[in-house]
Amino acid sequence: MPDRYDVLVVGAGPAGLAAAQTAAAHGARVGLLDAQPRPGGQVWRHDVRHQAPRAAREAIAKLQGVDVLASHSVVAVESSALRVETAEGGRLISYGSLILATGARELLLPFPGWTLPGITGAGGLQALTKQGWPVAGKRVVIAGSGPLLLAAADTLRKHGAQVLGIYEQAPAASVHAFARQLRHWPARALQAIGLRVRLAGVPYRFGSFVRRAQGSDSVQRVDIDTPTGTQTVECDLLAVGYGLVPNTELAQLLGCAMDYLGPHPHVGVDRLLRTSMGGVYAAGEAGGIGGLAVARLEGAMAAHIATGHSVAAHALAPQRDRERRFGALLARHFALDPRLHALGDDSTMVCRCEDVTLGDLNGFTDARAAKLATRCGMGACQGRICGTALAELGRFPRSGARPPIFPARLATLAGLTTLPSDDAYRGS
């Protein structure tokens, strides 16, 4: 495979798939990178037991002429090139244009007991289930916020889990107002109705959130605050996620300007998805949480622009604008209850890599000072979990991105293309 592409797309979710396919259709030489072993991203993640949705299968099937670079993790930025890591070694891949379709991750917030095994994100458990995680017969509580909770419940039920309930933090009035708005988006309304039918019999509670989890080796019961009081539920798994935050680390390392709606950054783009850096575009969730339809439209738009087809890009903009309004609607109706910021106490772990508690951070108003004194954010996740949570909690913004973008082998950072297999570190 060549080490230079006219258009290099990072992220093989819906936005990246649309971008790669569109750019290839314009005759560009296209590379599509993703750290995961299969294309699809999170929403279209490959399921080992069930067939993917038709749209996903079609998007993946239409990649003729695209070099799909799966299990390629971007670790560093060089001049018009990305240093990537694969199981076999490192590569330097250069580009003419770069489309960032890096998607989003879940917002995970600390609460007492949240480090117990068996507690995952909501999308997290959905992803693990698709990877073959055994959930059949397991009693699962799903909690947090947003439509992802329903999608997760649906996947879990398909895999034989017993979903005890879905606990949405947004109040009933807000969720119902959202549902009424769905009439303006008929496809989404149909989707929602389909989900509700498939989830018939699963309690869907509003104004409710997990206050605490307990268990010895893994989670055994959770305390849930509801509008009518606290209930304790015995369960085997707890899946709790508070919506999505954009993945902006690569964009930040490239020097792209960030925008903020709340405490979390997204990549700043103009109406045609150009970032502040020449030749770099951002599509989908990276530029702000907008959902699947936005991702697919923006992927195509970014590829049109990157290949010099601005008329085609302009033509998609009105539709995209309309779909972006849906994202804004979601954000408004599923806004987080301020009580969620106060779930953790001083003894609650916040940095799970370095075991730093919320109490350890009292008195710090700056991520860097806190990091130097407590190691908070110094671990392998590089502050993706704790830094994001602390920003959401209003403690302090996450500190700036530093290379590598993800932990990477030293050999990769040294530019070695292959690794001698007999030098692997065998543990202590």
Add this chain to the structure above:
Amino acid sequence: MSGTVASFDLIVIGAGIIGASCADEASARGMRVAIVEPGPIGGGATAAAMGHLVAMDDDPAELALAKYSLHHWEAFADLREAEFSRCGTLWVARNDNELAAAATRVARLNAAGVEARVVDATTLYELEPALVPGLAGGLLVPREAVVYPPRVANHQVKRAQSHGTQLYAGRRVLSLQRGGAQLDDGTRLSGPVLVATGCALPALLPMLPMRGRKGHLVITDRYPGLVRHQLLELGYADSAHGDADSSVAFNVQPRPTGQILIGSSREFSATDAAASPAMVQRMLERSFAFVPKLRELQAVRIWTGFRPTTPDGRPYLGAVPGASDQWVAAGHEGLGVTTALGSAKLMIDLIQGRQPAIDPAPYSPERMAA
């Protein structure tokens, strides 16, 4: 606060390891101290440093200061915040020539009272099985240690505060004035001033030349036991004290966490704080040449820092030439952590008009006025 005047026996500007040590020492001696720091405590070169407490023997003055300082570091050996780990230093010889040179260095170190000995190849591999085969031996300095400098600086500032030191956090000194300093919030501090601002020295004392010498470090995930000593190549001093515009040397440290810290690089002309892929590559290749297993390890983070470097490589410790009641402690290049405690004792002795335990003449800023 505008226009407020506060009066002190000593106003320390900068809360890196040098300023923090000076404030700690002065307040322990009963002085009324102020310390002014616009950023995080220990947030500059102190945060970027490896924290290796090491005696370098190629300059007698540096060795005297290091020896004096290392003795005082022993008081931190049991302090949790220091993350003090007595891993020892093992200087690696690639060939018999380097091993022969090691013997000379042992003699110099021993003469200065630093325990050190030459080890043969068999002992070298017993001490560090991960080293590449074919090395000739090494020089072991068994009592040397590593610390975590920013937490030490934090501890020193807290201890100074417990002795009455006033911390002006988030405040910057706009200018030095006769008998004091002017802060950016309008506060005027009056009293003798000690400037310990490292690379930022020229902003307040432009007559004292200072350059930032950029370095890179890479830290890995946890691999306990893979490397046991701070490992350096015997050729390190050539990189550290040579004049080459850019150089790298093998310099690898086991952190008490089990993480491995990999250095080192030196660049004079680089002013950009961004990590340079080319320098990182050179530095890592150098480390692989000595410890091939490093190649497979996971790097968690890369960062850079700037070492405050004077034209002759020695720190400025003493009175500011041509000024009264102005003192300077800055320019320790890569040895600021090692020599911080000795530098502080020497400085406060000078300020109090006492005879320091070691000869202060080699560090006197007067040498720049000549």
Add this chain to the structure above:
Amino acid sequence: MSAQVKLSVNGSLVEVPAGASVAAAIAQLTTQFRRSVSGTHRAPLCGMGVCFECRVQVDGVAHVRACMTPVSEGMQVITDA
């Protein structure tokens, strides 16, 4: 149904569908993947390679994210539980 893959987790034989992740294979046996720096048990949190809670040793290589690694026949996986 897809083909099955056999691998070893802490010395025990585990069989999972081809394409499954190492995380899924481990979960057939235990929910404890790694010990945190203060010694508490941890298991996957994010399921998508972000949180690093699922790090295990795979074929002798330490700190491998189990959720990002597809199983292969004969793989040797060791958790720190």
